[in-house]
Amino acid sequence: MSMNCEDVERFAGAYADGELDLERTLALEAHVSTCAACTTRLDEAHAVKHALRAAPYFRAPEALAARVRAAAAAASTDATGMARQANILRVQRNRWRPWLLSAVSLAAAALVFVVVLRERAAVADDATTEAVIEGHVRSLMAGHLVDVASTDRHTVKPWFAGRVDFSPTVVDLVTDGFPLVGGRVDYIDRHTAAALIYKRRDHVINVFVWPQATGSPSHVTRSDVRGYHLISWTRGGMAVWIVSDLALSELEDFGRKLDAAMHD
Amino acid sequence: MSAVSHEALLSHLDAAYNLARWLMGNPADAEDVVQDAYVRALAGAEQFRGGDPRAWLLSIVRNGCYSSHRRLRVRQATDFDETVHGEDTGTPSPEQLTIDRDTSRRVRLAVESLTPESQEVIVLREFEGLSYKEIAEVVAAPVGTVMSRLSRARAQLAAALAEQRG
Numbered sequence: 001m002s003m004n005c006e007d008v009e010r011f012a013g014a015y016a017d018g019e020l021d022l023e024r025t026l027a028l029e030a031h032v033s034t035c036a037a038c039t040t041r042l043d044e045a046h047a048v049k050h051a052l053r054a055a056p057y058f059r060a061p062e063a064l065a066a067r068v069r070a071a072a073a074a075a076s077t078d079a080t081g082m083a084r085q086a087n088i089l090r091v092q093r094n095r096w097r098p099w100l101l102s103a104v105s106l107a108a109a110a111l112v113f114v115v116v117l118r119e120r121a122a123v124a125d126d127a128t129t130e131a132v133i134e135g136h137v138r139s140l141m142a143g144h145l146v147d148v149a150s151t152d153r154h155t156v157k158p159w160f161a162g163r164v165d166f167s168p169t170v171v172d173l174v175t176d177g178f179p180l181v182g183g184r185v186d187y188i189d190r191h192t193a194a195a196l197i198y199k200r201r202d203h204v205i206n207v208f209v210w211p212q213a214t215g216s217p218s219h220v221t222r223s224d225v226r227g228y229h230l231i232s233w234t235r236g237g238m239a240v241w242i243v244s245d246l247a248l249s250e251l252e253d254f255g256r257k258l259d260a261a262m263h264d
Numbered sequence: 265m266s267a268v269s270h271e272a273l274l275s276h277l278d279a280a281y282n283l284a285r286w287l288m289g290n291p292a293d294a295e296d297v298v299q300d301a302y303v304r305a306l307a308g309a310e311q312f313r314g315g316d317p318r319a320w321l322l323s324i325v326r327n328g329c330y331s332s333h334r335r336l337r338v339r340q341a342t343d344f345d346e347t348v349h350g351e352d353t354g355t356p357s358p359e360q361l362t363i364d365r366d367t368s369r370r371v372r373l374a375v376e377s378l379t380p381e382s383q384e385v386i387v388l389r390e391f392e393g394l395s396y397k398e399i400a401e402v403v404a405a406p407v408g409t410v411m412s413r414l415s416r417a418r419a420q421l422a423a424a425l426a427e428q429r430g
Contacts, residue, residue: 013415017389019396048418051425052390054371060281064295068277068302072270075306247395253316 003031008038016045018227021202022140022245025227128241131189133228136206136243139184139195145204146182146197156183160194168194168209168238171261178205178254188241198254205244205254212239224248231255235263268312268320273305276318279392280325286387287329287380297328304328319394319401326384326402333380374424382417389414 001023003011008031014020015028032038060068139145148159153170160168163185172180177200184195191210198205212234220233229248232241233255242258244251280301284294301324312320375386388394388402396414400407 010412010415013418014396014411017396017414019411044422045418048422048425049390051367051371052375052386052421054367055375055391056368056372057278057391058282058285058291058294060277060298061291061295064281064298065277067299069274071299071302072274072306075309076270247397249316249395249398 001027003027005031005035005038008032008035008041012038012041012045015042016049018224019247020227022227025245128189128232129223129225129230132206132208132230132232132241132243133225135186135188135193135195135208136204136228139186139197139206140204145184147184149182151180151182153180156180156196159183160185164192164194166194166211166238168196169262170196171258171264173198173254173257173261176254176257178257191239200244200246200250200254203244203246205242205246205251207258208239208241208243210239211237213237222248222252233259235259267310268305268317270306270309272317273302273309273321276321277302279318280321282391283322283384283387284325284329286375286383287326288332289376293332297332298325301325301328316398316401319398322388322392322394323402323404330380370425370428373428374421377424378417378420381413382420385410385413386417386421 003024008028011020011024011028015025020028032042148156150156150159151174153172157168157170160183170180170183174180178198181197181199181204184197186193186195186208188208188210191212193208193210196207196209198207220231223230228243228245229251230241230243231251232239234240240259240262242251242255244254246254277298280298281294284297284301285291288294288297301321305321305324375383378386384403385399388399389396394402396407396410399410403410405413
């Protein structure tokens with residue numbers, strides 16, 4: 001793929017937003033490196049984004065927040081959402097009930113993963129981060145994405161027996177929109193790793209898994225390097241690294257579902 | 265758990281209000297739209313099936329803004345009012361304080377000069393940090409359309425900012 005000035009004009013914003021796929025990113029960068037006009041164009045795209053940081057952010061006034069919370073409390077006591085008006089009167093007596101409901105659903109939702117994920121942890125071990133990106137890029141460039149191509153986890157999991165000295169958990173996320181593509185043995189930062197490959201539309205997601213003895217609880221890190229998003233955590237004695245050029249929010253969604261399914 | 269929790273919806277209140285505040289152009293209408301959107305979302309929370317709760321909520325807010333505009337017939341072009349400026353923008357961070365007030369005012373005017381179609385993609389992308397896919401969900405348009413609307417919106421912003429500089 002190659003790009004001309006018109007293509008760059010079209011994709012400069014998506015590039016500045018980190019929303020361009022790998023192939024287009026490389027083509028755009030190749031063109032820009034030889035074109036002064038398009039270099040200026042990219043600078044302008046970044047300048048507009050930068051200028052917008054000065055815009056005000058409107059937070060909800062406290063009075064509105066109070067009304068919305070009251071509406072939520074009323075809806076909690078009445079799952080169908082009907083007759084909300086009548087229920088507002090009952091809220092006084094049943095005040096403990098929405099609180100209890102809140103506590104229970106909060107506990108269920110607050111998987112350690114989610115909570116820790118939100119706290120932007122410091123950039124993970126640089127050497128491993130680089131190795132994971134290299135592994136990802138290598139798998140795309142060499143046309144060596146998978147050693148075993150299968151969308152069936154019952155085919156992929158046994159394939160690793162005898163190839164790695166641990167048994168990776170392979171989960172099916174096709175109903176979540178992340179079909180399994182296959183598996184591969186890789187070598188990441190002195191670890192023999194099981195690589196599981198998933199896809200989201202045309203985006204490839206590499207999941208690297210290797211045993212990691214650690215006493216610390218699940219420790220989630222996120223990083224953003226050269227247009228790739230990485231998320232990693234450790235659970236059940238296994239280090240898990242996921243990497244893709246997918247939008248961060250989608251990769252986070254994938255990470256949550258993967259982590260939940262692996263420890264179901 | 266496919267139904268969206270009320271806590272999840274409540275956690276996006278600022279995002280809902282910020283979007284409505286930009287699209288409606290004034291605090292009173294924005295509050296009305298947001299409150300109405302929450303009543304709808306809370307009533308529909310049990311029926312919510314998958315997807316991103318924030319995008320779902322924001323799409324309800326966004327549709328509320330559009331139907332409110334239709335009711336009001338004409339979108340009042342509110343003149344910039346210095347007394348209104350910053351009325352509910354929260355406590356400025358130290359970083360914000362260093363940005364000179366004039367810059368903030370100029371950027372605000374530029375964003376306010378956009379059409380709602382351009383404004384909403386800028387707000388969702390730049391102020392809320394939504395991915396193109398999430399924006400596509402909110403505005404019910406394909407991702408490619410989101411990309412071209414953002415391009416156009418940014419070109420309009422660049423022009424508006426340049427014009428202010430004279």
